Amino acid sequence: MRIFRRPGSWEPPPPGLIKVNFDGACFEGGEEGGAGIIAHDSAGQTLAWCSIRIEKPVKLLLIEAIAVREAAHLVAQKSWPNVIIEGDCEILIKKLQSAKPDSSGIGPLISDCFSLLGPVSSSFTFVRRTGNFAAHSLAKHATSFVEGLSSPPNYIHEIRLADFGPVL
Numbered sequence: 001m002r003i004f005r006r007p008g009s010w011e012p013p014p015p016g017l018i019k020v021n022f023d024g025a026c027f028e029g030g031e032e033g034g035a036g037i038i039a040h041d042s043a044g045q046t047l048a049w050c051s052i053r054i055e056k057p058v059k060l061l062l063i064e065a066i067a068v069r070e071a072a073h074l075v076a077q078k079s080w081p082n083v084i085i086e087g088d089c090e091i092l093i094k095k096l097q098s099a100k101p102d103s104s105g106i107g108p109l110i111s112d113c114f115s116l117l118g119p120v121s122s123s124f125t126f127v128r129r130t131g132n133f134a135a136h137s138l139a140k141h142a143t144s145f146v147e148g149l150s151s152p153p154n155y156i157h158e159i160r161l162a163d164f165g166p167v168l
Contacts, residue, residue: 010131015042019084021127022071023135024054024063025142031056035067036138037074048074053142064089065106067139068096068124072116082121088132096124 013019020039027033038049052070054063068087075083087093095102095110102110129136 021135022067025139033063034139034142065109072113093126
């Protein structure tokens with residue numbers, strides 16, 4: 001059996017790791033935004049997901065920082081020992097990868113991430129939007145706080161099918 005993936009699509013984590021993708025999105029008009037978080041195992045199975053509406057966001061970087069903090073909260077809540085946290089905001093990922101304290105407006109959210117992750121073996125990686133489309137879609141569809149511990153919405157299944165392509 002061979003699986004054909006489209007270029008730039010989401011990749012599952014190596015065995016023994018959980019991959020948690022996050023994204024933030026501004027809604028039309030800029031008065032609200034959304035955060036999307038989705039976790040998968042090495043087989044590509046969805047382990048958990050959530051979609052959060054954010055009111056009165058200041059800017060997209062703040063929404064992205066809220067999304068990654070919620071991703072760290074999910075990891076802590078689930079007690080996953082080994083995770084890759086992946087997002088498409090390169091500026092934020094670089095801040096998370098840096099060992100330096102961050103004195104910007106999102107510094108407290110970055111500190112929260114590290115506090116929440118505590119003893120968890122974690123890494124932060126940048127991925128292009130095409131590899132983060134499920135989290136982006138959850139962020140764009142946020143209507144309130146919705147958490148799913150089972151099957152994600154149908155549009156996520158369609159994205160995963162496009163990511164993995166036909167199985168031959």
